Amino acid sequence: MTDSLGLYGAERSERRQRELLTGGEIPVAVYGLGKMGLPLAGVYAETTGNVIGVDVDPVVVETVSSGRSHVVGEPGLDELVAEQVESGRLEATTDGPAAADRARIHVVIVPTLLTDDFEPDLSTIGAVADDVAAGLSPGDLVIAESTLPPGTCRDVLEPHLAAESDLEPDEFGLAFCPERTSSGTALRDIRGQYPKVVGGVDDESTRAAAVVYDELSANEVHPVSDATTAEAVKVFEGIYRDVNIALANELGLLADELGVSVREAIETANDLPMCQLHDPGPGVGGHCIPYYPHFVLAGVETPMDVVRTAREVNDGMPGAVAGRVEDELEATGRDRSDASVLVLGLTYRAGVEETRASPALDLVDELEEREIAVAGVDPLVDPGEYGVRAVDIEAIDEESFDAAVLVTAHEEFEGIQWDALEPTVVVDTRDTLDLEETHHRVYTLAGSRTGRRPNADLAAETGVAVGPEGPESTMNASGSADVRKTDGGNDV
Ligand SMILES: NC(=O)C1=CN([C@@H]2O[C@H](COP(=O)(O)OP(=O)(O)OC[C@H]3O[C@@H](n4cnc5c(N)ncnc54)[C@H](O)[C@@H]3O)[C@@H](O)[C@H]2O)C=CC1
Numbered sequence: 366m367t368d369s370l371g372l373y374g375a376e377r378s379e380r381r382q383r384e385l386l387t388g389g390e391i392p393v394a395v396y397g398l399g400k401m402g403l404p405l406a407g408v409y410a411e412t413t414g415n416v417i418g419v420d421v422d423p424v425v426v427e428t429v430s431s432g433r434s435h436v437v438g439e440p441g442l443d444e445l446v447a448e449q450v451e452s453g454r455l456e457a458t459t460d461g462p463a464a465a466d467r468a469r470i471h472v473v474i475v476p477t478l479l480t481d482d483f484e485p486d487l488s489t490i491g492a493v494a495d496d497v498a499a500g501l502s503p504g505d506l507v508i509a510e511s512t513l514p515p516g517t518c519r520d521v522l523e524p525h526l527a528a529e530s531d532l533e534p535d536e537f538g539l540a541f542c543p544e545r546t547s548s549g550t551a552l553r554d555i556r557g558q559y560p561k562v563v564g565g566v567d568d569e570s571t572r573a574a575a576v577v578y579d580e581l582s583a584n585e586v587h588p589v590s591d592a593t594t595a596e597a598v599k600v601f602e603g604i605y606r607d608v609n610i611a612l613a614n615e616l617g618l619l620a621d622e623l624g625v626s627v628r629e630a631i632e633t634a635n636d637l638p639m640c641q642l643h644d645p646g647p648g649v650g651g652h653c654i655p656y657y658p659h660f661v662l663a664g665v666e667t668p669m670d671v672v673r674t675a676r677e678v679n680d681g682m683p684g685a686v687a688g689r690v691e692d693e694l695e696a697t698g699r700d701r702s703d704a705s706v707l708v709l710g711l712t713y714r715a716g717v718e719e720t721r722a723s724p725a726l727d728l729v730d731e732l733e734e735r736e737i738a739v740a741g742v743d744p745l746v747d748p749g750e751y752g753v754r755a756v757d758i759e760a761i762d763e764e765s766f767d768a769a770v771l772v773t774a775h776e777e778f779e780g781i782q783w784d785a786l787e788p789t790v791v792v793d794t795r796d797t798l799d800l801e802e803t804h805h806r807v808y809t810l811a812g813s814r815t816g817r818r819p820n821a822d823l824a825a826e827t828g829v830a831v832g833p834e835g836p837e838s839t840m841n842a843s844g845s846a847d848v849r850k851t852d853g854g855n856d857v
């Protein structure tokens with residue numbers, strides 16, 4: 366038997382449930398106020414008017430309680446947090462159990478990371494489940510938005526909540542409703558950029574969660590058979606991306622040997638709607654895409670060779686980039702042991718203040734293993750916090766480097782005056798630099814979208830593409846083999 370505020374097993378009409386929800390009668394607790402949790406709490410507040418955000422970080426709680434956002438790079442979030450806190454529709458606390466006691470809907474969006482053995486780390490989810498259980502009442506609805514290994518709601522979360530709350534599993538609802546959003550477009554996405562998937566541990570949980578997200582999202586709600594299916598949807602979306610990035614990376618490494626721009630070939634192949642090749646890059650970072658495959662790899666008996674190999678290809682990209690930096694240094698006569706390299710961008714992707722699994726940090730390790738002195742520049746994080754000598758973006762031209770590697774194309778790098786820098790090797794892993802008219806020697810990983818081969822400067826001068834085994838002849842315009850050798854720019 367639930368009281369009138371519980372959505373799970375509610376005896377009131379669905380219309381009345383919606384009125385209670387959007388009228389601020391049903392308190393909502395959101396656990397985790399990070400890059401995704403704070404925007405989510407903001408949208409819940411603008412929809413229901415009665416949200417308690419919970420975070421273990423007192424600085425986060427203090428910031429949000431003062432009406433400010435600590436999350437950068439999210440258009441509209443500062444204003445949303447300010448107006449929702451000012452109007453009393455959103456508050457924040459570090460006291461999870463107290464929030465659980467007040468709330469009737471509990472939304473969990475805390476990190477789901479990996480252990481050192483690449484096993485899913487559900488310790489944070491367990492800690493939040495303890496908080497929720499401390500205040501769980503009959504008729505409550507628990508919504509997991511944190512990405513989870515398929516089967517977690519059914520096999521871990523539901524039993525955990527029941528055991529810790531002394532409620533029977535059929536006294537509360539539990540649904541998995543994955544967060545389909547990316548940093549930089551969080552509010553747009555949460556408000557309804559994509560259909561909202563909901564999958565409950567039972568039909569009533571699915572129904573109740575569908576009511577909530579039908580009010581929260583302007584897009585359709587997509588109910589699926591159960592929570593495990595919903596968990597699989599989210600993880601499969603991430604695996605699709607990781608495998609396709611690995612395919613793009615593997616093809617991208619062919620560019621040197623083929624003497625073509627693979628990026629041009631990819632862009633052209635993607636003319637076909639059935640072909641969606643991704644972008645080659647220096648590796649896959651963030652705490653999502655490189656992690657989600659392990660949510661399946663770690664827990665299943667079924668061989669997952671494609672998924673596993675894709676992870677290996679992507680994890681190998683920082684080493685491949687370091688190898689090309691080494692080749693370029695050697696080709697310009699620099700001994701790597703007294704070479705200095707500047708890494709541009711340490712976060713995992715442009716504009717996002719997140720370094721978990723960042724390929725740039727793996728590249729730094731690879732270069733240092735090659736006895737190359739490395740410095741780093743990033744507008745969002747302090748390289749010094751990652752053991753990298755920091756160079757200020759304004760001071761790049763105050764020292765000369767033997768090479769610069771563009772790993773993360775922050776927009777702040779668009780202002781670099783490359784002509785003012787001493788001639789150097791520039792390795793562009795994102796094809797975002799246009800340095801053709803400069804005095805630098807440019808290597809573009811996988812070539813450029815405009816058709817420039819990776820070593821375009823060299824190939825243009827000598828008609829010789831540089832493959833992994835060193836310079837190789839290419840057919841010249843008349844079709845005859847042009848076999849001149851070079852020591853990296855000068856005919857021998
Ligand atoms: N970042 C993204 O682009 C997306 C992330 N997700 C998923 O959302 C979840 C959260 O990701 P982010 O917001 O990026 O993480 P985040 O690292 O930016 O924020 C996590 C927040 O949770 C807080 N926290 C940690 N333990 C806690 C606890 N026991 N109780 C309350 N708060 C706690 C932290 O202090 C932090 O403020 C993850 O499961 C991720 O897979 C889903 C879609 C997109």
Ligand SMILES: CC(=O)N[C@@H]1[C@@H](OP(=O)(O)OP(=O)(O)OC[C@H]2O[C@@H](n3ccc(=O)[nH]c3=O)[C@H](O)[C@@H]2O)O[C@H](C(=O)O)[C@@H](O)[C@@H]1O
Binds near residue numbers: 647649650
């Ligand atoms: C399937 C999918 O597109 N998932 C998105 C992804 O967003 P995320 O912020 O992790 O960034 P991302 O654009 O996937 O990039 C991840 C990493 O992969 C690299 N990357 C990405 C695309 C590409 O073609 N080539 C490439 O090298 C990026 O540089 C980055 O290092 O993960 C999010 C998540 O689930 O956390 C998800 O909500 C987003 O929709």
